[in-house]
Amino acid sequence: MPVETQAPPVTLSKEEILRYSRHLIMPEVGMEGQLKLKRASVLLVGAGGLGAPLGLYLAAAGIGRIGLVDFDVVDFTNLQRQVIHGTKDVGRKKLDSAAESMLDINPNVVIDRHEVALTSENALDIIRNYDFVVDGTDNFPTRYLINDACVLLKKPNVYGSIFRFDGQATILAHEGGPCYRCLYPEPPPPGLVPSCAEGGVLGILPGAIGIIQATETVKLILGVGEPLVGRLLLYDALAMRFREFKLHKDPECPICGEHPTIKELIDYHQFCGVPAHEPEPAPGLKEGEIDPTEVRAKIDRGDRFVLIDVREPHEYQICNIPFAKLIPLGELPARVNELNSADEIVAHCKSGMRSAKAVEFLKQAGFRKVKNMKGGILLWSDKVDPSVPKY
């Protein structure tokens, strides 16, 4: 007698039949479709803005096994959009908080927790164990990594991306279809991506894009409808308009084209020109920096100096140092005549990056006595005035 090695056939319990009844009564899903969902496995990379609606709806839909990849902790600034986490979860691992919400909605789902950053070393081993991948990440290196791993393993990658009021979605690497490199061969150099002054995201936006990704994932599993393959969908929340563009497979694509030159995963941080880890702020002061406590002391002593705030007016409204004069970085070249190069000048911003640029600009403009307030208004809040809110 041959040994029976096949897993027992997947069936639905009485509870599951009731739970999925609104699926089961639709011929496009039906019992067959619901069992396809239950047999399916999906890897969800990122339990943040896009991952929140994805996790909730994919669990509710009855996907059999969902892998979550995240190594982050829930933070207060996440709650404006990451609806899978609650206020009580601040400080918890996103993996635990997300899994708890998903299992609360549907305890029939098996959740694999991958508490790692996806890297060139682990991506193939993790992705290999799933039928579909959903990209809910927030940075270019991981997006190119997921793309390349999905192309190499021939796994469909349901892609979504957001910025402020705009979203993009498409399905990549599906049955030899176009990949992310066909769409965008290279990432922008870090200097050209908008700084935090222009960043931000409407909290509802990842909801809309995550729902589109979840819809496409479920359709792929069911094999129904017209998948978002070979089409880039753009969503503009401000205009409330969807637009669609043709997305071609590039015959010269370095990974999925006719003569691929990339045959294994590469170093994606190097490819994107960004450090693998945010550099730790150096202890002590760098050349040209001044500590917030020293700025406070100068104000208290009545020292003659000018403090300029180079953030945007809407940031100034959130919190400010009353003594500071607001000159947004972008306006500094046109307003430099408001400053006197004989004065001692200290510049500050949110965290110290933009004010470093302002100091650099002023020095080139001939100012000699300019300093950058280390750590910006965030460190001011930590070290000088805790009543100043952080954002």
Next chain:
Amino acid sequence: MAKVLIPTPLRQYAGKQDSVELNGGTVGEVLSSLTGQYAELRRHLYNDEGKLRSFVNVYLNDEDIRYLGRDATPVKEGDTISIVPSIAGGRFHAG
């Protein structure tokens, strides 16, 4: 006249406008008239060799100009040119 749709991240370099109506017989001419009007846009669209950057796509109506005639693609009255840069989410926006 063709309508050029400016994406959110680049509007700050285009007088905060979301679209601009411009003349030109080809996509290249329309875009050069755009960057003539808004000089700062140029370095965001083109690299030092004057080639369209590889993280910015340009579409004539719904077709990628890389699959038409690139900059030489003819533009008709009433066409829409869309500039669509890659977006990744929130990280690496140094501040």
